Amino acid sequence: MMTMMEKVAVGVLAFATLTNVSIAGPLDDGVAECGVPVCNLTESIDELKKVDHNARGSYAIMMMEKYGKSEDAKILENLYTASTAMTPVYHELGDTDWVLRSIYDLKDAVVLSLSKSGEADAKKLSALYAELSDQNQRFGMLSFWGSKVDSIETVGALEELVTFGTNAREISTELGDDAWVGRAAGDLISKITVKLTALDPAHEGLYNVTIDESVLPEDFFGFDKVTVLESSSDKNLVVTFINSKYRRTVFSFTHAEIAGNTVRGKVLSNTHVANTFEFTLDRTNRTIVGKIETTASEVINFEGKQEVSTNEVFRGQTPYELTEKDILGTLKGELAGVKGKLMIKTFKKNVYSATFRSNNGILLIHFQGKFFPKTGVLSLTNGESLKLSLSLRGTEEEAMWTGFAFNTKNGTATKASFAPLK
Incomplete structure (x- = not known):
């Protein structure tokens, strides 16, 4: 007569046979049985300790090949927990390099897949990056994440990625990564900053500021203007500090970064003055407070108010639906009080090239930039020195491209207006 345990065993075997389902062992793939690769972590670890190093290596490789690129959050979380717990076991057992590499590769694959799933979350991404x-x-x-920036249209998600990029750069420095990894983090931040400026250009524009000149050395120029410019070039966000009296650029920063309401940047050099800046924008009052630190002077504190903001041209509604056909051609109007024509063409998708030629032929300015059809905004730059921002506003019968241009060399802003294409 069979005991109760024997009856249960026979019943389980019969059920498995009838349903064509195998009962997973501790080192088998458990997805069919329990929905995740590792059904019982304790049993799996105990079994790993019993088998030889070849079996341990094969197990990790099998799991990585099956699920390393999975998009199933439940499976990834399960393998993340499992690989985290198993890694010290592989070390304790003194496994050879290829076996140790197999468990690291499994965890890395899972961590990378987890980092690609869900919303952009700086805290989560930073923690995964460090692992x-x-x-x-x-x-x-x-x-x-650099490849995803172009498709992200929410300011909040982009700001999370800026924080992640900043954290990643610090983590790579602490871990002793090669410089190119840190530069990749900087490139990510810079790319996001440009996108943020396009989506929410509140920071971009011209500021009047005051400083405490008592801290300046005698041979040091002060400044009374600050410009923030998305350059449409490889310099990305450019911030310039100007002495308008002498029309002199005192400080200039390329690849500046935006995180929330804070703009910051730095210049490191063994031939010029090294310096760093940071300021915070009060969006309601359009005021800024910040500082510049340099090796040639004490900390320079400054504060001021935004005189011109690119965000102004984004306000309002277009009089009718726009496509690029509404800008490709020649617009007639004036720039800085000079009458002329603005010829606009595109030679690459989503990149617009333009030339302003005065009617007398004396003034010739070349631009490149972006067009935002939904908001009816045309944003063009000439190098890192001039920004032209226009929006189509008014009624359908009396629409006009209106806006302004501001100069990062002398800190001035002038009006611009052009008639739409007929």
């Missing part, structure tokens, strides 16, 4: 085992994997994570 990756080598700099190549960290570079891969930065590259992935």
